Amino acid sequence: MLYLRMKPFRTFIFFAAVFLLIALLALLIPEKGIPMGGKAKLTFISFSDLSRPDSLAADQKVAQLMEDFSLSDDPESDQGTDLLLLAEEREEPEGEEEEAEIEKYEPQVKPANVDSLKKAIHRIQFPEDQRRLLYPYFQKLDQIASGRTRHTRILHFGDSQIENNRMTALIRYRLQKHFGGSGIGLMQAIPLYSRSLAYDQDQSGDWLRYTYFGKRDSTIMHKSYGIMGAFASVPGPTKAEKWPYLHYKFNTARRSGQVSRIRIFLHSYVDSARVALQINGTIYDTLHYRDGFGLADYRHPGPIKEALLSFHLPEGGRIYGISFESGGGLQVDNIAMRGGSGLIFTAMELGSQKAMLDHLSPGLILLQYGGNVVPYMNARYYQRAFKKQFDFFKRVCPDVPIILIGPADMSLREDGVFVTYPNLEKIRDALKNAALESGAGFWDLYEAMGGHNSMPSFVHADPPLASSDYVHFSGTGINLIAEMFYNAMMLEYKEFEKERISE
């Protein structure tokens, strides 16, 4: 009868017994766990868990970054931290179009003080004696702004971290604002992301997308994938069918959606391939192609609001990419390779890559890789292999400066706590060495974030700056990173300007 009712003290004793057993178990089970075969293991609370910080909030470094740089989900926002706008001595670019736009540009700049921003910027590292690596490119930017050069281009290659124009979009928007140009640049015909801020796309026909990166289709025997490492193919049409098409509606309210030139890079298997262009509802041109690599280049006298590209590629053909550009100015291309490690350029066939690069004529190349090899690759091997990629670019684009952006911090979970991958710093060093030894610049994204174990702070920040996979940035997070990189680049630009003035 005594035990038919519980009393608080008995409940207390019950809990004490449970806690005691848990403590005993914690003592019995080694901190590293009991292996269960393979990767599986049984682990339990250890006494060091009790003293381990289990922060749920962003740490001070990240809080400071959030203070110094802007937080926006929209890469084409006029609000933000911009070193160029803090420049007292900066000359306004000439040209009527740009002047009108600069007037409209009323940013909220923070921090208000140039010096404090300069301190917050994590600088690009250059090889010794090559501090002026980017100066030829800055000259081009100035020439664009002053109308002395028509075009220049930045190719931004990277892995899933930059998918869907992430990172590139902010850099593109800011640079185009300052130096001129519009349009989203190179896109895959059938992109992985079918939603874009710049346009809406739909299509007809049985389009297929092939990539050299990630999982490769073993039925494709050749290695001609173009510089984007991917192509789209559409068979047909049969006689009765309409030509398969790609249809774009541009969002002209956005700079990235303001397009007046379309370039299609393709490869035909036959001599009778054709591409029909219908712009803003009117059929403008039908272009004919011979067997081999070809380029359709169409300039429209006014803004393109809508484009319908119809393809007559009897044996499918290969569309390497379509570029949506302005008539002149700066283009910045986002070339994302999901799962890529940046080692495919030397593995793919040279011809189609070189042909595209010759037409695109980049003035600067950004490479952003490393994350995908962190979990498993030997750093020494990666360094050697990456140097070969630099050699490749030096061969196909001589004298074009390259900046390599290293991997972000990424975490794995050990006993419930997120820690930086043990191999990460080695991979970062490998990339840094490869870049500096090859005469390229290096921007250490890992250190810029705050270094070791900074990713959890990005995940726990409010708003979240990274996704709960502890690898990828959120939209806001990647814009923050892009703004940091943009400002690092503009710091070099300001020094270039200062030297130019003093000359």
Add this chain to the structure above:
Amino acid sequence: MSALWDIFLYNPEKPLIFTRMFFWGFYFVVLLIYSLIYKQRAARNVFLFAASLFFYWKTSGLFFLILVFSTVSDFYLGNLIHHSQKKGWKKFGVIMSVVVNLFLLSYFKYAYLFVDTVNSLFQLDLEVINHLALWSNRATGTHFEVSAILLPVGISFYTFQTISYTVDIYRGKVNPVKHILDFGFYVSFFPQLVAGPIVRASEFIPQLYKRYSLSMQEFGFALFLILKGLFKKMFIGDYIALNFVDRVFANPVGYSGFENLSALFGYSLQVYVDFSGYTDIAIGVALLLGFRLPKNFNSPYKATSVGNFWKRWHISLSTWLKDYLYIPLGGNRKGRIMTDVNLMITMLLGGLWHGASWQFVIWGGLNGLGLVVYKLWRKVSPYEKSKHPWVRFWKIFNTFLFITFTRIWFRSESMEKANQLIHQVLNDFNIRIIPEVLWNYRLVFAVMTLGYFTHWVSETWKSRLLNAFIDSPLWAKILISVVTVFVIYQAWSSDLQPFIYFQF
């Protein structure tokens, strides 16, 4: 020494929540002191009030002053309503109480939504200023941030609770609490302070004056609820959220339609196990102290209609909304059309209660539409009265699909993200990668299957398990508790599911 001092300091990074070890240490100490004083009713209530304020202080810092303010104002307004002879004063008292509570809730919860909406409607650039902080800084020299208003934890719950108190006094359903400390205890009782259930004064206040009693069955039941809640929240909910659901919702366009749809069904499970798990623990923790909180969930995904769902999901909120919003609006007494209008208003505002964004209003609106449409359908459906198992299955299936569909707006951080999810499901479904996704995320899908299985399994099986646990000897309960903690730890400490690239 400083570690000891830390225990008493507010640290926003270490809130006192049920899934943290520190909470159980706190509860252990509470149990010890409680066992010494529980027989003296006044001391017991004062102690639990103090413990609850400490709990809230650890969770919310100085916001506990708002809780104290709400307690004091509603206590005296309650007295005013009860003791006034004139009807006008009674009315004034209850209106004041509703206004003050709703003002607090609006100020802290809806300021941003309001300002953003005004800005976008009128192309303005207004900014939110925390006038309370500004006032405090000027008056007392504090250094609170004035450009941000943070949401105090649990404010949505305790303001509704105090409103129910004054309204019930006004309606003559309950007498005022005699002592303000007792009232404070009712408002702030720590197990239900942060996430409910929303306890009615009429249900809880009589318990303040009762002696402690807890049968062995109740003890077993409380313990079972705590273990079940921890398992649901930490083993199932946290695991699928961290390893799959959160990633997809963070960037829907990065995932195929199939992954998006799986994440949506994953979320439907996660939101249930998270929320019901938390209230299971709350009910268990309160019961061990001798206080009975109302049941808040009743296998909601077994609902056969949207109406039935709301009788099973967050029951304390839906009955609150019924009694203090739907019925005062006129309920079903003013004709068919007005009944539908009242339902829609209730559901739209109920949606907004869940969070300050238009997605929640859409979610509430969809649920309202679900209720209204079902009312019409019921009249024409030939199967409405059928008891056939397939009919029942079909109704449950459709209700579950509909509720899961509405979760798109409940979970998405923005309208853009919600649109992205729908776009991916409709345009990038990618049937061919399904086997690859299932295989690579096999652990996530296994945990999801386990979650849904335990939800849909027959009640007979569930009560058999519960009774077996209740009837087990104490030593077995101790062992089962330890084993459960051990199992939960395995999920909590498991390796992160690596990111997988699917080409679609």
